[in-house]
Amino acid sequence: MSVCFFVPAHIVEHLARNARRLGLDADAARRTALASHALRRTRQATATGLEALTPARPGEGDRQIFDDDHRWATGVKQVRGEDDIPAPTTAAGAAFDALGVTRAFLREVLGRDSIDDAGMPLLADVNYGAKYGNAFWDGTRTVFGNGDDTVFRDFTADVGVCGHEVAHGLTQHTAGLDYTGQPGALNEAFSDIVAACVEQFAHRTDAGEHHWLIGEGVLADQWRGEAIRSMARPGAAYDNPVLGRDPQGAHMSAYVPGGAPHVNSGIVNRVFHLCATTLGSFPAVRIFYAALCDLWPRARFLDFAYVVSEQARLLARDGRVPRGAPHTVRSAFREVGIH
Ligand SMILES: [Zn+2]
Structure with missing residues (x-):
């Protein structure tokens, strides 16, 4: 299973190459490029010891939002489940809402019950990495970086990013299209x-x-x-x-x-x-x-x-x-x- 990034490699690499000359945050640009390479090579390790709030009910298409606390790992800390009170941060709330709109679109327009058409829980991570300038689908979840606020803003700011990444899951569970x-x-x-x-x-x-x-x-x-x-x-x-x-x-x-x-x-x-x-x-x-x-x-x-x-x-x-x-x-x- 490939990791599917929102911002294409040609932009990520252009930014990493030219960051200093363009007066950008060169460390952030380089880290984003390095993280992308690492993710392509190997699926990111998921942190253990989850602090479960409401557990996702199988088959209900429940949402679960994780805050990665600016670490380069996913699933660091669950901050909101389907029936929990509003999320503590803007990004977590935005991801929760974006997953909700995407789930409603799948159901009402395509007649599909979540990603696998069997109510698979919808997982998302926010605050992934440090000023990470991308979002991706890793085969199980949508992961959002914060951006550096100069080139990219937080990737939860655009509901289309969530739609795009969840659709990679949908493709994985239907046609299973190769990624080349x-x-x-x-x-x-x-x-x-x-x-x-x-x-x-x-x-x-x-x-x-x-x-x-x-x-x-x-x-x-x-x-x-x-x-x-x-x-x-x-x-x-x-x-x-x-x-x-x-x-x-x-x-x-x-x-x-x-x-x-x-x-x-x-x-x-x-x-x-x-x-x-x-x-x-x-x-x-x-x-x-x-x-x-x-x-x-x-x-x-x-x-x-x-x-x-x-x-x-x-x-x-x-x-x-x-x-x-x-x-x-x-x-x-x-x-x-x-x-
Ligand atoms: Zn994509």
Whole structure:
């Protein structure tokens, strides 16, 4: 099982390389990069001796929030369970609320009972590491860093981050997509798709009003208007000396062979944006979710296009998505060169 990070390696490494020259907290940038390498190599040890408050009830999708107290370990101290009084810190409260919105989205929009569709408890850690500039899914839980407040703010500040990481769990429990090549890009794209839809669910908006940016809420104030990815315009999310330049392509002609999942996922993100702006975000995500449940670990873009089209046809036949869905989906894939 791979550890799936929110901020891609190309940004993390750019920051670590250029921190001093750019006047950033160089130690924080270097520690974030080192922690990412370590996490990739080995699953983080979970601290023992948990101080359990309300224990999670199996099968109820209960939330449990842990405060890692700025250590580089997860599960350090449980600070809030499903029925406990409000969490003691802002980050713990924000993580608890974000998990709640994500759980409600899964249930109400996708008809899914938590990550495994069997009420798996939802775990999250806050205050992980020291000024850690990232968030990740480690195979069992979502982990949020605080950021350094210059480049990134606390990663619980954007409900989309929680949606994105929980969706990695959902992919793990359905298609089980690999985390390299085209399956890896599909894995990342599905997490961004869920992130965008959870944000719209939380704000009661739809495709036409949504900004289609990913991670805009975790960038510090000076980067207003920029984001980590743009689903509507892959490659246009950011361009500045601190973060570098967004390397995503928006069409198969810009596909990077051997590129990291976060690079080639933009092409699939754009397919979803095209579908959502025609069908509405929630009908579109129902189709993509149904397709995910039919995919397999090494599925490629063309496989995905086929399965999405099939699901659009079946769901439209049953009146669960607009009648034009199969046509919309086919033209969206064609538009980005997947056909
Ligand atoms: Zn991801």
